[in-house]
Amino acid sequence: MSRPSAEEGSKILQAARAGDRRALAKFLSWLEQSPLNQVFALAELYQPPQLAFRLGITGPPGAGKSTLVGRLIERFSQQSLKVGVIAVDPSSPFSQGAILGDRIRYSEHSLDPNVFIRSLGSRGSLGGLSHSAYLMARAFDACGFDLLLIETVGVGQTELDILHVADQVCVVLVPESGDSIQAMKAGLMEIADIFVVNKADRPGADGLAREIEASLQDGGGKKPKVFKCIANQGQGVDELARHILELRDQIRIQRETPVRLRHEAKALLRGEWERDLDSKLNVVVDINSFKALFS
Amino acid sequence: MSRPSAEEGSKILQAARAGDRRALAKFLSWLEQSPLNQVFALAELYQPPQLAFRLGITGPPGAGKSTLVGRLIERFSQQSLKVGVIAVDPSSPFSQGAILGDRIRYSEHSLDPNVFIRSLGSRGSLGGLSHSAYLMARAFDACGFDLLLIETVGVGQTELDILHVADQVCVVLVPESGDSIQAMKAGLMEIADIFVVNKADRPGADGLAREIEASLQDGGGKKPKVFKCIANQGQGVDELARHILELRDQIRIQRETPVRLRHEAKALLRGEWERDLDSKLNVVVDINSFKALFS
Numbered sequence: 002m003s004r005p006s007a008e009e010g011s012k013i014l015q016a017a018r019a020g021d022r023r024a025l026a027k028f029l030s031w032l033e034q035s036p037l038n039q040v041f042a043l044a045e046l047y048q049p050p051q052l053a054f055r056l057g058i059t060g061p062p063g064a065g066k067s068t069l070v071g072r073l074i075e076r077f078s079q080q081s082l083k084v085g086v087i088a089v090d091p092s093s094p095f096s097q098g099a100i101l102g103d104r105i106r107y108s109e110h111s112l113d114p115n116v117f118i119r120s121l122g123s124r125g126s127l128g129g130l131s132h133s134a135y136l137m138a139r140a141f142d143a144c145g146f147d148l149l150l151i152e153t154v155g156v157g158q159t160e161l162d163i164l165h166v167a168d169q170v171c172v173v174l175v176p177e178s179g180d181s182i183q184a185m186k187a188g189l190m191e192i193a194d195i196f197v198v199n200k201a202d203r204p205g206a207d208g209l210a211r212e213i214e215a216s217l218q219d220g221g222g223k224k225p226k227v228f229k230c231i232a233n234q235g236q237g238v239d240e241l242a243r244h245i246l247e248l249r250d251q252i253r254i255q256r257e258t259p260v261r262l263r264h265e266a267k268a269l270l271r272g273e274w275e276r277d278l279d280s281k282l283n284v285v286v287d288i289n290s291f292k293a294l295f296s
Numbered sequence: 297m298s299r300p301s302a303e304e305g306s307k308i309l310q311a312a313r314a315g316d317r318r319a320l321a322k323f324l325s326w327l328e329q330s331p332l333n334q335v336f337a338l339a340e341l342y343q344p345p346q347l348a349f350r351l352g353i354t355g356p357p358g359a360g361k362s363t364l365v366g367r368l369i370e371r372f373s374q375q376s377l378k379v380g381v382i383a384v385d386p387s388s389p390f391s392q393g394a395i396l397g398d399r400i401r402y403s404e405h406s407l408d409p410n411v412f413i414r415s416l417g418s419r420g421s422l423g424g425l426s427h428s429a430y431l432m433a434r435a436f437d438a439c440g441f442d443l444l445l446i447e448t449v450g451v452g453q454t455e456l457d458i459l460h461v462a463d464q465v466c467v468v469l470v471p472e473s474g475d476s477i478q479a480m481k482a483g484l485m486e487i488a489d490i491f492v493v494n495k496a497d498r499p500g501a502d503g504l505a506r507e508i509e510a511s512l513q514d515g516g517g518k519k520p521k522v523f524k525c526i527a528n529q530g531q532g533v534d535e536l537a538r539h540i541l542e543l544r545d546q547i548r549i550q551r552e553t554p555v556r557l558r559h560e561a562k563a564l565l566r567g568e569w570e571r572d573l574d575s576k577l578n579v580v581v582d583i584n585s586f587k588a589l590f591s
Contacts, residue, residue, distance in 0.1 A: 038591055041587050041590045047587065259582070262582070262586045270576070281565070285557050286557075287557070288552050291552075291560070292342065294565070295332040296333055
């Protein structure tokens with residue numbers, strides 16, 4: 002398999018930094034395909050002139066995360082902010098591949114020069130964010146983006162990785178989620194910096210907002226804000242967008258603490274490991290070739 | 297860190313095969329700690345004289361899986377069958393470690409010479425069954441067990457690994473699970489060979505059983521049986537135990553198909569990778585030591 006060279010990567014990145022959007026698309030693909038030693042040869046990638054504020058947007062399937070992201074993009078773009086989006090889709094062991102349906106609604110922004118959207122199957126076979134998500138987030142820094150929205154589905158413990166790649170996390174819930182919220186709450190409550198009760202015109206919205214507020218009383222430290230939105234009508238989105246920009250101004254982005262770097266390193270090492278795995282496993286056809294793997 | 301030698305492992309396994317239960321406990325620990333090339337040096341482990349029938353028992357938290365396992369152990373032991381249990385506990389990224397509460401109820405069997413129980417934190421940091429579960433299951437084969445029950449919590453896609461280690465899978469549900477069942481159903485319905493509606497004296501039990509039966513109409517191929525049980529009163533357990541033994545007699549255990557061997561190899565390789573990971577990550581304190589990992 003012929004892989005793109007480091008030199009090629011460096012050239013593409015330069016074009017992407019100069020504002021060439023097709024080059025950026027190409028560079029993100031280069032990042033996915035290249036061995037990590039080549040990626041790290043690009044000094045610009047890990048010493049960017051500025052850092053994009055990374056907002057993780059997570060919550061159960063059907064909470065309206067994609068719609069909300071679409072509305073936020075509009076608001077930020079109107080203020081001439083450069084906004085990137087990484088949309089991470091779940092992949093099931095039975096269906097494989099990314100579910101792309103939801104992505105279609107982003108297409109109205111595809112001509113907006115301030116907006117760049119990338120869909121990413123969570124291709125890591127072991128759950129959690131794939132190493133590509135970490136690398137791509139770095140690329141948005143390097144290309145001078147102001148904001149990066151990272152949309153993930155918050156379903157299992159391994160999905161809580163968003164905590165380690167985002168600077169702040171917005172958890173989107175809907176009144177109907179009921180039991181499924183209960184199940185996820187332990188994890189999601191702890192990682193949220195912002196709560197959005199979406200589809201707030203439906204019954205139970207006020208109750209859910211109160212319930213969240215009440216549960217926040219017990220927590221120490223940070224005090225997340227709770228917003229009510231009707232994303233598909235654009236209601237409540239202005240307030241939310243304003244709050245996000247406030248957070249961005251307040252927060253000192255600390256991306257290189259040992260804890261965060263270790264999480265990133267782990268994801269990247271896992272990516273390398275998984276890349277090698279398939280070819281290793283392909284030779285296993287019987288107990289002898291199986292044992293030979295470990296000798 | 298001094299690790300036990302292959303020679304030591306071989307001696308302990310011999311004693312375990314001769315029926316020494318303390319040696320078996322010791323051997324399982326040896327498996328967890330030893331490098332895989334030493335494990336594979338033990339020919340007996342992967343060429344056992346007989347195979348224990350592996351029944352995976354999975355379902356949502358609170359479905360009563362542990363209670364059911366306890367009852368099944370009683371039935372099988374009364375028939376002088378040698379029964380092993382591997383109880384895999386969930387570990388959360390926030391709490392870490394195994395939740396051992398449920399395991400206590402097994403202790404009444406701890407003096408039964410036909411029964412051997414091992415608790416196992418799902419220590420794989422990436423979800424799914426840890427490599428230890430695969431190795432330990434092999435040990436129960438090697439030591440001449442008739443049956444092995446593997447209890448796991450079926451919550452995420454990565455937890456569906458049970459499919460690849462067990463010969464047949466029993467999914468335990470309770471009437472109240474409601475939404476959470478809906479969420480899991482797609483995955484669990486596909487892997488089940490047996491359904492148990494537990495706590496069948498509660499409202500909604502008949503409805504749930506009918507709902508399962510109805511959804512099975514669509515599926516091709518295998519036709520799982522649905523049982524209603526009240527495990528804590530022992531009701532319905534005899535019928536279930538009988539069915540399990542019937543399955544055991546009917547099924548030709550095929551453990552060495554390429555697909556199964558690849559899943560096992562993947563879990564074992566992952567185990568090796570994770571073992572090395574911590575020491576690698578410990579050196580990461582800043583961006584330079586981070587980059588050095590990939591050069």
